[in-house]
Amino acid sequence: MEKTLQNLDYLAAQAGEADNWERLLGFEGAGAAQYFSAFGKCITNPNFVFTGRSRRPPGNPVNAMLSFGYQVLWNHLLALIELQGLDPYYACLHQAHDGHAALASDLIEEFRAPIVDSLVLWLINRKIIDAQQDFEYHNGGCYLNDSGRRKYLKAFVQRMAEEIQTDAGEKQPKWDLLNQQIKAFKQFVYNPSHHYQPYRID
Structure with a gap:
């Protein structure tokens, strides 16, 4: 795990110097x-195995939960982006294609790691x-069924209602954190x- 963190620090520094x-x-x-190789090692429930990220379609229960969680969060971000009057089809990194809202x-x-990935680990472990x-x-993939989606969404709503402390010392629910970041991007x-400062886990 320590080696993975060192590698991620190195790659983050290199990304900051990327010229194209x-x-x-x-x-x-x-x-x-690197991240997902370490993610699997954080799973302590022997009924779940994760060897790497797979999507479209997700290949196993862990990937099914990750994909579902990312889609739920993506949809919420898209709604907030539109409420702020931003064009969701103009972005910095992802490219808009076939009606894809790249800004979301x-x-x-x-927010993937602090919101979705941490919740998936909690639900599994x-x-x-x-x-x-x-x-x-x-259709060749693994997906949450009705009971699985209900469990995930209940936990997701509870997690998003949790309060975190801001740099200013104030407390805000995670729902509000998303909105504040989109306002900062606007x-x-x-x-x-x-300059836009992305949310980072301390």
């Missing part, structure tokens, strides 16, 4: 591979989600001198 979009995506991909894909990146009863297999769009 392709190199930046390369560092991002390498970082994701940009802004979700800073606390044995709240059952590997046999809460999933279904079809301020950056209209006045680039206000």
Whole structure:
């Protein structure tokens, strides 16, 4: 785990020095591979096995939970982006194609680990989600079934209602954190001198 953290620090530093979009995506991909290799080691429930990220379709219960969680969070971010009057099809990293709201894909990146990934680990390790009863297999993939989705969404809403402490010493629910970040991004769009600071886990 310590080696993985060192590698991620190195890749983050390299990403900060990337001089073109392709190199930046390369560092991002390498970082994701390092991250997910360590993610599987955090699973203590023997009924769940995770050897790597798979999507479209998700290949196993862990990937099914990650994909579902990312989609729920992405949809919420898209709604907040539109409420702020931003064009969701213009982004910095992801490219808009076939009606894809690329800005939501940009802004979700800073929230994947602290919101979705941590919740998935909690649901698995606390044995709240059952590997046999809460999933279904079809079209070559694995997906949460009705009971699994209900369990996930209940836990997700509870997690998002939890309060965190801001840099100013105030407390705010995680729901509000998303909105504040989108407002900060909007301020950056209209006045680039206000550098955008993504949310980071301390």
